[in-house]
Amino acid sequence: MEPSPRALKFIPSILLPIYGWRHDKAGAKYPDSEMSFRQTINATQASDRGFSVKIDRMERKVSITFDQSKISARHSVWYKGVLEKGGGHFEHYPYWGFDDLFHKAGTKLHNCFFVRAESKVSDRKEFFLFNEILMLKTFSLDKFISAIETGDVYIDFDARTGHNHGTKFRIKDKKVSELYAESIII
Numbered sequence: 001m002e003p004s005p006r007a008l009k010f011i012p013s014i015l016l017p018i019y020g021w022r023h024d025k026a027g028a029k030y031p032d033s034e035m036s037f038r039q040t041i042n043a044t045q046a047s048d049r050g051f052s053v054k055i056d057r058m059e060r061k062v063s064i065t066f067d068q069s070k071i072s073a074r075h076s077v078w079y080k081g082v083l084e085k086g087g088g089h090f091e092h093y094p095y096w097g098f099d100d101l102f103h104k105a106g107t108k109l110h111n112c113f114f115v116r117a118e119s120k121v122s123d124r125k126e127f128f129l130f131n132e133i134l135m136l137k138t139f140s141l142d143k144f145i146s147a148i149e150t151g152d153v154y155i156d157f158d159a160r161t162g163h164n165h166g167t168k169f170r171i172k173d174k175k176v177s178e179l180y181a182e183s184i185i186i
Contacts (some may be wrong), residue, residue, distance in 0.1 A: 002105045002167055003094035004065065010094040011037070011167065016159050018087040019049075019066075021078050023160055036160045042168075044151030046070035047089060049078070055149050060098040064155070066090055077183060102141040105169075109139045113186075114176050138181035 003010055020035035027034075041064070046052040050070040054063045068088060071079050082088055086111050116132040147153045152175045158165035177183035 001169075003097065003111065004100070005092060005094075005098055007184060008092060008094075010092075011157065011159050012163055014090075015094075015157065016164075018085045018103070019082055020159070020161075021081075025123060027037075030160070034161045035152055037157055038159070039157045040154050041157075043050060043149050043152040043156045048072035049075055053155055057145070061095040062098070062101065062155075063093045063095040063143070064090075098141060098145060101144065101169075105141075106139055106142060109179070111135075111137050111139075111168060113171075116173070133186040134177055135184040136177060136180040137184070140179060140181055143179045146170075147171060147179060152178075185186070 007111070016035055016037045020037040023030055023036040026032055030138065033112065037047065041047050041051045041053055043053040044054060046067055048071070050067050052065050052067070052070070052083040054065045056063065066089065079088075103161050114134040114136055115130055116134075117128045117130045119126055119128050123125075144153065148169075152172055154170045156168040156170055158168070171179070
């Protein structure tokens with residue numbers, strides 16, 4: 001789910017052209033001008049490029065922040081380019097409202113099954129051993145927001161000039177059941 005304000009088209013119009021970097025396959029698989037913005041961030045620590053997640057319970061939103069003091073020295077050339085393109089601070093912070101997140105997650109995760117399995121490849125075929133099936137009932141917005149605050153939920157940006165693969169919220173698989181009012185082992 002892309003962040004608000006949606007009218008700004010924040011990913012393709014700001015994050016990618018200003019904060020993006022040359023794609024590692026630019027000039028080979030992709031055009032020489034191909035840019036990439038790929039970040040996995042959470043609320044407990046800033047990424048090595050200075051991005052992190054902030055929860056504002058009063059305003060009921062999850063925001064992306066940028067703090068140049070958190071940028072690793074190995075990205076100093078990248079940051080110089082960000083400044084040359086007019087970046088270095090956000091005029092408008094991208095965010096997701098709690099209600100929007102709950103609606104989106106609720107349509108996909110309200111009641112579901114979570115399957116844990118081991119896999120192995122034998123004779124070029126993949127086999128699965130299903131170890132556990134959980135029936136998950138009643139997705140909880142409050143538990144989801146708390147999991148973002150504790151760093152158990154990550155936000156993944158996966159955009160490049162030629163294609164935006166979207167923004168995703170990811171959670172550690174051992175924590176999935178904690179987002180629900182009820183978790184039943186089947």
